[in-house]
Amino acid sequence: MNVIIVGASGYSGAELARLVASHPKLILAGIFVSEQSLDQGKALSDLYPQYTGLIDLPLQPLNSSALQFIAQHADYVCLCTEHKVSVDLAPQFLEMGKRVFDLSGGFRLSSDEDYQRYYGFSHSQPELLAQAAYGLAEWNAHAIAKAQLVAVAGCYPTAALNALKPLVNAGLVSDFPIIINAVSGVSGAGRKANIATGFCEVSLKAYGLFNHRHSPEIARYLNHDVLFTPHLGNFPRGILETIYVHLKEGVSSEQVTDAYQCLAQEPLIRLLGDKIPSINGVVNQAFVDIGWQQQGNMLIVMSAIDNLLKGAAGQALQCMNIAMGLPAHFTLVGGQHD
Ligand SMILES: NC(=O)C1=CN([C@@H]2O[C@H](COP(=O)(O)OP(=O)(O)OC[C@H]3O[C@@H](n4cnc5c(N)ncnc54)[C@H](OP(=O)(O)O)[C@@H]3O)[C@@H](O)[C@H]2O)C=CC1
Ligand SMILES: CC(=O)N[C@@H](CCC(=O)OP(=O)(O)O)C(=O)O
Numbered sequence: 001m002n003v004i005i006v007g008a009s010g011y012s013g014a015e016l017a018r019l020v021a022s023h024p025k026l027i028l029a030g031i032f033v034s035e036q037s038l039d040q041g042k043a044l045s046d047l048y049p050q051y052t053g054l055i056d057l058p059l060q061p062l063n064s065s066a067l068q069f070i071a072q073h074a075d076y077v078c079l080c081t082e083h084k085v086s087v088d089l090a091p092q093f094l095e096m097g098k099r100v101f102d103l104s105g106g107f108r109l110s111s112d113e114d115y116q117r118y119y120g121f122s123h124s125q126p127e128l129l130a131q132a133a134y135g136l137a138e139w140n141a142h143a144i145a146k147a148q149l150v151a152v153a154g155c156y157p158t159a160a161l162n163a164l165k166p167l168v169n170a171g172l173v174s175d176f177p178i179i180i181n182a183v184s185g186v187s188g189a190g191r192k193a194n195i196a197t198g199f200c201e202v203s204l205k206a207y208g209l210f211n212h213r214h215s216p217e218i219a220r221y222l223n224h225d226v227l228f229t230p231h232l233g234n235f236p237r238g239i240l241e242t243i244y245v246h247l248k249e250g251v252s253s254e255q256v257t258d259a260y261q262c263l264a265q266e267p268l269i270r271l272l273g274d275k276i277p278s279i280n281g282v283v284n285q286a287f288v289d290i291g292w293q294q295q296g297n298m299l300i301v302m303s304a305i306d307n308l309l310k311g312a313a314g315q316a317l318q319c320m321n322i323a324m325g326l327p328a329h330f331t332l333v334g335g336q337h338d
């Protein structure tokens with residue numbers, strides 16, 4: 001399959017370019033940035049020297065000749081662009097008959113009201129929201145396999161949903177909201193210049209209290225209320241979530257362990273039992289590490305991922321594998337697809 005990546009100079013786009021270029025069944029057919037981009041014409045390896053000799057393709061502006069090229073040559077279009085940009089770009093690629101994998105949040109929620117409230121813009125393609133399959137690879141493979149538009153799951157939701165769906169689906173959780181405290185590394189905020197997320201400016205600090213856009217995303221796909229508070233941490237990459245779950249009266253530790261067995265055969269999920277996951281355990285890898293400890297009715301679940309390699313790019317690659325009828329998971333050797 002020929003894959004093109006829009007937004008390939010950004011953190012998730014560059015990571016995806018590396019995964020696609022080393023995939024045995026995918027060809028990286030083109031990498032694109034905006035028409036105004038200061039990076040157009042540069043090789044991806046000029047921005048990311050570790051790609052020298054692996055990806056020397058030039059970043060091209062997404063202009064009319066680029067669109068013609070994509071119409072003729074691409075099978076899969078990956079949008080590694082900001083939410084509003086993805087919403088505006090997706091329809092033309094869908095009309096060309098391409099399969100679109102959108103890494104933004106532009107198609108993850110269900111209504112224009114949600115977008116106005118949580119994203120701060122009115123959705124210009126609300127009819128596409130019902131068509132998009134939610135790209136949470138371990139849980140929604142059937143829908144992803146058939147969909148023309150995949151809304152790849154968010155980074156914080158990927159860590160939260162993999163850790164919580166087994167418990168909620170098994171009926172073990174009381175009606176209280178689940179409390180999720182999450183910390184993300186700075187790459188979660190993207191590569192564009194922004195003083196608040198400049199590395200020397202960052203202090204460990206909460207943000208988005210009560211209104212972060214991942215709250216409705218997690219609640220929607222978990223089917224349970226959550227109180228989600230993200231924090232920005234002063235490290236480059238990775239997400240760690242500490243999650244407080246009020247279990248129903250009398251739920252035993254055996255029931256909790258049994259509930260997680262639904263993930264036991266998933267190659268990219270590592271169930272750590274009572275061991276405590278860490279950022280170091282997952283950085284530069286595509287795993288979700290999940291650990292838990294229980295006292296009475298309270299369960300503390302911990303979930304760690306690399307925001308770019310299990311969130312964003314890695315999850316998009318899993319969705320493309322599913323679309324091709326291949327096993328979803330992949331193995332990394334030295335940062336490349338094995
Ligand atoms: N970073 C992360 O951990 C995660 C990110 N995501 C999502 O993935 C998407 C990309 O995030 P991230 O990689 O961090 O973002 P970056 O800011 O690092 O990269 C954005 C990319 O989009 C390009 N771009 C901007 N405007 C346009 C346009 N109009 N047309 C084409 N290309 C454009 C930029 O290049 P230029 O401006 O030079 O044109 C750049 O290549 C976002 O929606 C984000 O929410 C999802 C999960 C995790
Ligand atoms: C640290 C940081 O700023 N993180 C981003 C979330 C990462 C991301 O890009 O969000 P999606 O998964 O929805 O695309 C934020 O809170 O907005």
